[in-house]
Amino acid sequence: MTVRTIITAENSLLRERSKKVTRFTPAVRQLVADMFETLEAAGGVGLAAPQIGVLQRVFIVSIPADYDEDGNEISPQEDYVLVNPEIIRREGEEEMVEGCLSVPGYRGLVRRATSVVIKGQDEDGRAVRYSGDALLAQAFQHEYDHLDGVLYLDRLEDRDKIWVIEDESDDEEGDLE
Ligand SMILES: [Zn+2]
Numbered sequence: 001m002t003v004r005t006i007i008t009a010e011n012s013l014l015r016e017r018s019k020k021v022t023r024f025t026p027a028v029r030q031l032v033a034d035m036f037e038t039l040e041a042a043g044g045v046g047l048a049a050p051q052i053g054v055l056q057r058v059f060i061v062s063i064p065a066d067y068d069e070d071g072n073e074i075s076p077q078e079d080y081v082l083v084n085p086e087i088i089r090r091e092g093e094e095e096m097v098e099g100c101l102s103v104p105g106y107r108g109l110v111r112r113a114t115s116v117v118i119k120g121q122d123e124d125g126r127a128v129r130y131s132g133d134a135l136l137a138q139a140f141q142h143e144y145d146h147l148d149g150v151l152y153l154d155r156l157e158d159r160d161k162i163w164v165i166e167d168e169s170d171d172e173e174g175d176l177e
Contacts, residue, residue: 001037004052008102011053015149018048018055021083024125028058032081032123035060044101046139048146051102058083058123059143063136080130080140085120087144096138098152099165108162110155112141 007013021028031054039047039062048059061080068074092114099107116137119129132140142152156162 001033003041004034004038006038006042006047006051006101007053008104009100009151009153013053013055014050014102014146014151016050016055017149018050018057018147020057021121024083024121024123028056028083029123031056031058032060036062036079042101045135046143047101048143050146050149057085057147059085059146061136061139061143063139078136080136081122082118082128082130082140082143083121083123083125085118085140085144085147087116087118087140089115089117090141091115095157098138098142100142100152103151103153105164106162107165108152108156109158110152111157112138116140118144 031049035047035049035052035058038052039060045063046059046061049056059082061082063078065077066074090113093111094114095109096112097107098110098112114137115131115133117129117131118140119127122128130136130140145151145155153162
């Protein structure tokens with residue numbers, strides 16, 4: 001596996017519409033493996049293929065494990081792979097704090113559905129379908145947008161609803177990508 005370079009907002013590739021994956025070759029599995037390694041190195045919740053300059057409709061989401069005060073695991077890490085995804089249901093609406101690995105150093109307020117159902121394929125072409133609430137729903141919507149060349153900056157409630165964060169490592173919320 002290889003850690004790939006994450007491109008940032010000034011790169012016009014992030015504004016392109018990505019193409020559907022039609023052949024599930026080993027190259028697709030390699031892409032997904034590289035994306036997980038890249039996401040882990042960058043420390044985020046999700047990554048879309050166009051963020052590493054690959055204009056294919058592929059994204060991953062990795063929700064970190066959750067621990068109680070004594071350090072016992074409440075919920076394990078959850079990894080999702082979506083190829084050719086389609087959001088088939090959206091419910092609720094809420095303002096959420098959001099960031100993006102392609103817009104480093106910023107957070108903004110966007111309005112997202114609080115719950116979504118998404119379907120698509122995994123890296124082997126098998127059909128998958130997931131329901132997500134809260135952070136998972138937000139991540140699905142954010143990553144899906146990348147496949148259409150949309151950044152969260154386009155969805156800011158207001159132009160001033162974005163701010164600079166001093167130190168990424170201190171940030172405890174909105175560390176979506
Ligand atoms: Zn992003």
